[in-house]
């Protein structure tokens with residue numbers, strides 16, 4: 001459903017991505033891996049229209065979305081839960097979730113809200129609390145809940161486990177798994193390489209601005225190069 | 234002795250009169266604080282645009298006999314459209330995303346509007362007289378002029394509407410969202426530039442209302458706006474930059490201070506109280522009464 005070809009992107013004069021090819025099929029969950037600063041978030045933000053790529057093509061459900069406004073990309077059902085959460089600190093938890101359906105899924109707002117609170121029961125007790133005063137883990141729940149409120153067709157999760165305790169990371173991965181099993185396609189950007197590979201159908205490894213390794217996640221787990229660079233084995 | 238008794242006796246009337254004017258001050262300050270809270274700019278064109286609204290109400294009355302209170306129905310939407318367009322295709326574009334540029338652009342805008350007003354409307358002070366201009370409302374201890382009473386309740390009503398808009402609607406949520414987290418706003422599909430312009434438009438719509446409400450009890454000339462905006466700045470600082478409740482409470486405090494100060498110190502010195510409050514707030518509580526701490 002998402003098809004990226006020869007994507008080049010960066011900031012001003014600085015080129016970060018030098019020709020990325022990436023595909024994701026309906027219902028799939030893929031992992032995007034790579035060391036810090038390699039350009040994973042840059043990739044996400046170019047997909048979502050926050051930046052305009054230098055070259056290449058991005059097709060979502062058959063439409064070329066390069067140059068589209070972020071709001072139109074959201075309308076189309078491509079939703080990102082960004083790195084650093086970027087929830088609205090001055091809005092209540094309830095408002096943060098509601099505003100998730102600002103552009104999409106508004107007619108099912110009530111129903112979806114109930115669903116979110118079933119997934120994240122902790123948020124139910126904190127509905128009127130300002131989101132900025134939540135713990136990091138709770139903020140991540142709000143961020144994911146906000147994304148899901150838009151009834152995404154494809155969800156990009158940028159480091160959802162960042163800053164979570166090991167137990168919460170475990171729960172987060174379980175949650176992602178169950179969301180995916182509900183039929184939602186997911187792009188998962190992660191530092192937890194092994195856990196992501198266990199969860200994902202396929203994976204891409206980005207190095208120096210290009211995809212250097214890709215394939216079924218099960219095969220990559222066995223890959224010695226990957227082990228060397230990420231696990232120091 | 235007798236003098237002091239008289240002063241005491243007139244105090245309730247001064248307080249009530251202060252509250253009446255305070256509500257309109259609050260409306261002017263609301264626009265200012267909203268624009269500051271979301272766009273992080275101080276709108277130096279505020280006074281000039283208030284003056285334009287007053288002239289709009291003035292000419293609607295003079296040429297078409299439209300009552301200024303009824304003129305709200307036209308002037309408020311027109312002000313919104315003007316504000317929206319000014320920001321979307323003027324201020325926002327010229328500023329290239331730099332806050333200090335926006336400041337200069339609004340300042341320039343103020344100068345242009347004021348000079349155009351002198352040219353088209355002349356520098357003469359204009360006032361209007363309504364059939365009920367001299368009617369009064371008897372509160373038992375004070376007679377209030379009917380236009381002031383109407384303006385008071387109309388201001389409160391508009392403040393309430395604005396509060397509902399900001400706190401209960403999707404537009405209001407988007408406005409508050411954009412104020413603090415623009416990237417996040419884009420990612421939920423909020424058209425940030427549209428919300429910026431809408432915020433500016435709403436701020437100017439407040440001025441539109443204030444202009445209509447002021448006209449029955451105040452003169453208009455090309456510089457009238459600045460009188461109110463100077464006070465509004467104080468209110469915004471007092472109430473807390475960006476705080477709607479702060480603007481309302483601050484408006485009342487300043488209105489009463491001015492009125493009571495005028496009673497005790499004489500009309501021309503009444504404003505000293507405002508300056509004192511301004512300085513006290515800056516020293517004791519720079520974030521204002523309702524301002525966010527950080």
Ligand SMILES: Nc1ncnc2c1ncn2[C@@H]1O[C@H](COP(=O)(O)OP(=O)(O)OP(=O)(O)O)[C@@H](O)[C@H]1O
Nearest residue numbers: 011014016034035036037038039040041042043083
């Ligand atoms: N807005 C920006 N302007 C200029 N350079 C940027 C900007 N954002 C990111 N960069 C640079 O682009 C490079 C890639 O950043 P990016 O955030 O995409 O990395 P990442 O793979 O997501 O890293 P991490 O795993 O740490 O999140 C970095 O060198 C970064 O400094």
Ligand SMILES: [Mg+2]
Nearest residue numbers: 040041042083
């Ligand atoms: Mg990143």
